[in-house]
Amino acid sequence: MIQRIQIWWTSSGxxxxxxxxxxxxPRQFPLPQLADGHVLVHEVRMAEYQGYxxxxxxxxxxxxxxxxxxxxxxxxxxxxTERQPVWASYPVLRRTIRxxxxxxxxxxxxxxxxxxxxxxIGWTFNEWxxxxxxxxxxxxxxxxxxxxxxxxxxxxxxxxxxxxxxxKLVHRWQYTRGRHRGQPR
Numbered sequence: 001m002i003q004r005i006q007i008w009w010t011s012s013g014x015x016x017x018x019x020x021x022x023x024x025x026p027r028q029f030p031l032p033q034l035a036d037g038h039v040l041v042h043e044v045r046m047a048e049y050q051g052y053x054x055x056x057x058x059x060x061x062x063x064x065x066x067x068x069x070x071x072x073x074x075x076x077x078x079x080x081t082e083r084q085p086v087w088a089s090y091p092v093l094r095r096t097i098r099x100x101x102x103x104x105x106x107x108x109x110x111x112x113x114x115x116x117x118x119x120x121i122g123w124t125f126n127e128w129x130x131x132x133x134x135x136x137x138x139x140x141x142x143x144x145x146x147x148x149x150x151x152x153x154x155x156x157x158x159x160x161x162x163x164x165x166x167x168k169l170v171h172r173w174q175y176t177r178g179r180h181r182g183q184p185r
Contacts, residue, residue, distance in 0.1 A: 007052070077104055131147075
């Protein structure tokens, strides 16, 4: 089961008041009535222009390869997850990013943010929270959960004012429950 929460906003929504509003938005939702399928994806989109009202959809896939923004591979009883490149974002990472491998009963939380321009003059910003569980589906699967693996790839926008040589993308990841703690790259 996969749940992706996307929050979208424009340059005009970058102030501290707007950031506070976004910070209070939920990053976990109860699962709606779901269809049958090998891989179920619950998408929740909240956009500034819609007053951050949740717009939900559910997709069912017969194969792990059906989810186009994730690469899911069966490795024995485990599932390996990798994020595909987001080509419209800046800066573009032109490689897949290995997120982790989930065994039966494990869960994973991944966070990332993106800045996109497209054909317009202004920037559009997107934040993802992706919750994944390798276990039977139930309505409260992701609510108030302690995750086995967490990874945070959000990039601070305040780094734009740093000198060019100090402008680095800092990625943090950690395995929770005291098994392993990673160091920033």
